[in-house]
Amino acid sequence: AKDTKDEDKLYRYKGVLYPRLMCPEEHLKVLGTFQAREDDVMTVAYPKCGFNWMVGVVKRITDIIESTGVKPESKGAPLIEFMGPDILKDLAQDPSPRVLGTHMHPDNIPASFYAKKTKMLVIFRNPKDTLVSYYHFYNNNVVLPTVQSWESFFSDFMSGEVCWGSYFDHALAWEKMMDDPNVMIVTYEDIKQDLIQGIRQISAFFGFSLTEAQVQHVAGESSFSAMKARATNTHGVMAGVVFRKGEVGDWRNHFTPEQSKEMDEAFNKHLAGTRLGAKLRY
Ligand code: A3P
Secondary structure, three states: OOOOOHHHOEEEEOOEEEEOOOOOHHHHHHHOOOOOOOOOEEEEEOOOOOHHHHHHHHHHHHHHHHOOOOOOOOOOOOEHHHHHHHHHHHHOOOOOOOEEEEOOOHHHOOHHHHHOOOOEEEEEOOHHHHHHHHHHHHHOOOOOOOOOOHHHHHHHHHOOOOEOOOHHHHHHHHHOOOOOOOEEEEEHHHHHHOHHHHHHHHHHHOOOOOOHHHHHHHHHHHOHHHHHHHHHHHHHHHHHHHOOOOOOOHHHHOOOHHHHHHHHHHHHHHHOOOHHHHHOOO
16 A cells, blocks of 8 residues: 555545545445344444444453453454455354444445344544544555645545545434434443443443443453553554544644634534434533
């Protein structure tokens, strides 16, 4: 990817930008035929909302459930759009529960997840911190183009011209699914405030019962510092940027007052009065 020119790194599929190296068209084309299982453990997030954090949590929970101990962490982000035909074939042989994830818009998640009523944990994050995290991610990731400037990335994010599309499109689509018993929406901010409670809710949602000691153990392993300490093993060269800062409110170090106002206006226009919007106050 280092040799790939910036202008070739992204492409559009059905109107939305994707990183060509990770999700080429052949991956997205076969997604429609993905065979989900009722007991798949699925995590969904718009990019930079805390996906790797929640995947880390569910991996720790499922490891405890599958055995009495804790297995070494498996590598990589289990994004179904990164897999492609060969890996998908192997995945079909994997024992349950499979830990899977996606950044796809809910309308583009394979239909079998809905047909099988697979439980989906969705994590959202306030748009200002999401934008900041995304900006750093673009600039420290060889599969993505280096952004020209903070200002240009800001306007690309606001208009949805970033990988996986518009933050607001995703938020509005999930908002409509808040009452679906197979969907649980959590926020980065709530989990940050009370990780232990979050772990209790997440394990209950997936139907796993953990003892209080196991909940405490998962929380200890899922703190920012614990995950960052393991990140070279779990995320290789991406360690530093996936586990960058891990805080609420870093946007204050980046946004101008005008940009903050513009985001507030967009947020209000799209999400004011919605239940998801109420959960995302920043
Ligand atoms: P920052 O860039 O603001 O630090 P994703 O996994 O969806 O790409 O999201 C990445 C963001 O989640 C990064 O935000 C990262 O630091 C944060 N993050 C990852 N693990 C975390 C943890 N255990 N606790 C808090 N934040 C975490």
